Amino acid sequence: MGQSISSPVPVFAKECTELHKKYDQCFSTWYDKEFLKGESMENPCLDQWTDYMQCVNVALIKKGIRSIDTFDKEDLPDNIGEVLKQHAASQESTSEKNA
Amino acid sequence: MKLFNNTCEFPYSWEQVTQGVWRKYPNEMSSHVKSVDVLHRELVENGTILKSSRLITCKQNIPKWLGMLIGNKDGTSYVLEISEVDLKQKKFVMKSCNLTGSNFLKVMECVKYEPINNNNNNNNNNNNNNATVFKQEAQITAYANFKSMCSKIEDWSVKRFHENALKGKQGFDNVLNILFNPTITSNSGLNANSNSSLSNTSIKSLL
Numbered sequence: 001m002g003q004s005i006s007s008p009v010p011v012f013a014k015e016c017t018e019l020h021k022k023y024d025q026c027f028s029t030w031y032d033k034e035f036l037k038g039e040s041m042e043n044p045c046l047d048q049w050t051d052y053m054q055c056v057n058v059a060l061i062k063k064g065i066r067s068i069d070t071f072d073k074e075d076l077p078d079n080i081g082e083v084l085k086q087h088a089a090s091q092e093s094t095s096e097k098n099a
Numbered sequence: 100m101k102l103f104n105n106t107c108e109f110p111y112s113w114e115q116v117t118q119g120v121w122r123k124y125p126n127e128m129s130s131h132v133k134s135v136d137v138l139h140r141e142l143v144e145n146g147t148i149l150k151s152s153r154l155i156t157c158k159q160n161i162p163k164w165l166g167m168l169i170g171n172k173d174g175t176s177y178v179l180e181i182s183e184v185d186l187k188q189k190k191f192v193m194k195s196c197n198l199t200g201s202n203f204l205k206v207m208e209c210v211k212y213e214p215i216n217n218n219n220n221n222n223n224n225n226n227n228n229n230a231t232v233f234k235q236e237a238q239i240t241a242y243a244n245f246k247s248m249c250s251k252i253e254d255w256s257v258k259r260f261h262e263n264a265l266k267g268k269q270g271f272d273n274v275l276n277i278l279f280n281p282t283i284t285s286n287s288g289l290n291a292n293s294n295s296s297l298s299n300t301s302i303k304s305l306l
Contacts, residue, residue, distance in 0.1 A: 016136075020136070023137070027121070027137075027140075028118075028121065028122070031118065031121065031149075032118060035142075035146070035149060035184075035186070036114050036117070036118070036186070038146065038147065038186055039146075040142065040146045041142075041145060041146040042142060042146070043140060043141070043142045043149075045140075049137065049140065052137075053137075053138070056136050056138075
């Protein structure tokens with residue numbers, strides 16, 4: 001890989017920057033050298049992530065945003081494929097009517 | 100409701116592009132992305148699928164009338180992005196939606212990165228592995244009391260989508276060049292194999 005990008009990735013709360021940096025370094029190394037090669041059965045950066053996430057969670061609550069625990073699958077735009085299909089079908093029927 | 104479909108290519112291997120996605124921010128073309136935080140990460144299917152959730156904080160200027168309407172005066176907004184990197188299928192799928200202002204404007208986006216010849220994923224034949232296809236689907240829906248107001252919001256959103264889209268592609272091209280192709284100057288990636296003006300950062304550009 002070529003040169004690295006020097007500036008750090010910004011995070012939600014400034015006070016969590018250092019913890020995020022530690023986690024991110026661990027993740028990047030693992031992702032490039034183990035995960036992509038199919039050589040990993042587990043994510044080894046859990047400790048770093050837990051420290052960083054505790055910090056972020058406190059900041060989220062302070063700013064009045066939902067705690068991370070409350071994000072769930074309902075937030076997923078899972079039905080987007082279906083919505084697109086339905087829309088395409090309705091467009092076709094409209095253009096047929098107009099024709 | 101407005102819909103987008105978009106496809107473009109990046110002249111790097113799928114593995115490189117996925118590495119680039121995790122290192123994409125900050126880049127000089129995406130100054131509206133203020134922070135990216137990993138909310139959750141999980142390795143499943145014997146280490147072949149990586150699931151991630153990220154919270155993306157954006158801040159940008161929005162028109163006064165829209166700010167008043169959605170009760171968001173300073174332009175800060177939050178996007179939830181949920182993704183899966185599938186090593187066996189060689190697919191990287193990211194789904195995003197806005198968490199703030201969604202009573203008035205809902206943007207859902209699905210982005211996929213795949214190797215350019217991913218039809219025979221179980222064969223290790225000599226396909227061209229040095230390019231990655233990016234596919235995007237997005238849906239923008241405004242909710243307001245009057246149909247004319249919905250149209251106005253959607254039209255503004257579409258305009259902003261396009262304005263920021265090229266910047267997003269350029270930003271990601273630059274990041275990939277810095278990571279994997281340091282001999283190329285930063286601007287040369289601007290038009291590399293792109294057949295579209297839309298980008299993979301559109302949802303972040305919009306909300």
